[in-house]
Amino acid sequence: MNTTTLTVEKAHFSLIKSWLVWACAAMFYAYQFLLRVSPNVMTGELMEAFSVDACALGTLTGLYYYGYAALQVPGGTLIDKMGTKKMLALAALFCAGGTLLFSWADSLFIAGIGRLIIGAGSAFGFLSCLKTGTSMFPPQKLPLVIGMTLFLGIVGALVAGTPLVILIDLVGWRQALWILAAFGIGICLLAWFCMNTEPSPELKKYISSHHAPDPEKLGIIEGIVLIIKKPQSWILAFYGMLLYVPLSGFADLxxxxxxxxxxxxxxxxxxxxxxxxxxGVALGGPCVSWVVNYFKSYKVSLFLAASIPFVLMSIVFYSPSDFFNYTALLALLLGAGFFLGSQFLIFTVICELNPLSVSSTAGGFLNMMCMISGVVFQPFIGKLLDLSWQGGFVDGVRAYSTADFIFAMSTIPLGLLIGTILVFFIKDAYPKG
Known part of the structure; x- marks a missing residue:
């Protein structure tokens, strides 16, 4: 048992309040994840409703990532300066409003504005959980907090699968979005009236003593400059961007x-x-904290997060369609997702490399780069599909062949391979002693 663990066990504070505050923030993270993924199960309906091809649909849904990515650094700074409670309540209201606008849209332009607003509100989801993790939990708990946050987020994505398909079949895609907007309003009220983000004095003192001190009283610009001047910030950012493509470019759309x-x-x-x-991603997220403690290294988990999904997803993309049955395919996807969940350790690493007062800003910078994968790769994969399209239509919608999809999806294993190489340049910030 190491010294750090003994220190945690001897400290006299409770984390019950911390977990309750985290649960509220994580609920919003799950909600915005559901909104982000929802177009995946209504691609046909959206292409028909707005009379668009694959590239245009990818651009429409990708507008979410423009709003999300653009507000990551400003959003992190706002949370650092104004607190989690106010920003989370406002963000939930934005998501609900954007969802209603998207559901009412009768043109591609209005639908695009709706997706942009949803993305802007969603920008505060993960950052709120990250700020809660760094300001209300001992640093040794941060990988678990991030893993559990990811778990709740994936629960939101799962709801956007078969359950949302059933709801759309029952009431239609527009009416289904009305119901989702109502949930957003409920989360806004919950955050505003129930969240108390001030840790106990004992816990606050403990957390402060285990983080690097601020070099000085950092302003907004100084904090951002401090983060982006570090080469490790950029290596982590490009790693995160590449490893997010299987989610943003594949699973999300x-x-x-x-x-x-x-x-x-x-x-x-x-x-x-x-x-x-x-x-698989949801299960891998919480489990990664035990993997990290076993190997006493972040880099091992980050390597596994890139290399194993590279192999498994390549099998899914390039094997003949009759090479294995449905159950075997699900096993490959479960394994790929499980190891891919380890990628989110990069947020722990970047928080360890920066002062506590700019933790959300650092997380925002990193998350912005991850979300750029959606901005770039959703329409890019759609463009590759259009480039290889042979001219067929089904019910007035472009029909893409298996070869078209394999060609477009090749960007995903390529990104995972580059991410595997980048791991060798990442500094291992695992606490020693």
Missing amino acids: WGVPFFIQKYGFSKHDASSAIMVFYA
């Missing part, structure tokens, strides 16, 4: 149509396959 085309799945089975992939 193009995974369901890919499985329908290549493997001949029904929409229900295809969405279930994506749910299994997300379930």
Whole structure:
């Protein structure tokens, strides 16, 4: 048992309040994850409603990432300066409003504004959980907090699979979005009236003593400069961006149509396959804290997060469609998702490399780079599909062949391979002693 663990065990404070505050923030994170992924199960309906091709649909849904990515650094700074409670309540209200606007849209322009607003509100989801983790938990608990946050987020993604398909079949995609907007309003009220983000004096003293002190009273610009001047910040950012492509480019949008085309799945089975992939990520997130403690290294987990999904997803993309059955495919997706969940350790690393007062800003910078993968790769994969399209239509919508999808999806294993190489340049910030 190491010295750090003994210190935690001898400290006299309770984490019950911390977990309750985290639960409220994580609930919003799950909600915004649901909103982000929801177009994946309504691609046909959206293409028909707005009369668009694959590239235009990718651009429309990708507008979420423009709003999300653009507000990561400002959002992190706002949370650092104004607190989690106010920003979380306002963000939930933004998400609900954007969802209503998207559901009412009768043009691509209005729908795009709705997605942009949803993305802007969602920008505060993970950052709120990260700020709660750094300001209300001992630093040794941060990997577990991030892992559990990811778990709740993936639960939101799972709800955006088969359950959302069933809801859309029952009431229609526009009415389903009305119901989702109501949940956002409920989270706003919960955050405003129930969150208390001030830790106990004992816990606050302990947390402060285990973080690097601020070099001086940092202003907004000074804090941002401090972060972006570090080469490690950029290496972690590019790693995160590449490893987020399987989520943003595949699971969030193009995974369901890919499985329908290549493997001949029904929409229900295809969405279930994506749910299994997300379930793997959800399980891998919390488990990574034990993997880290076993190896006493962040780099080992980050290497596994890139290399094993590279192999497993390559098998899914490039193997013949009759090479294995549905159960075997689900096992491959579960394994790929499980190891991919370790990638979120990069947020622990960047928080360890920066002072506590700019933890949300540092997380915002890193998350911004991760979300750029959605801005770039959702329309880019759609563009690759359009480039290889042979001219076929089904019910007035472009029909893409298996070869088209394999060509477009090749960006995902390529990104994972580059991410594997980047791990060798990441500094291992695992606490020693």
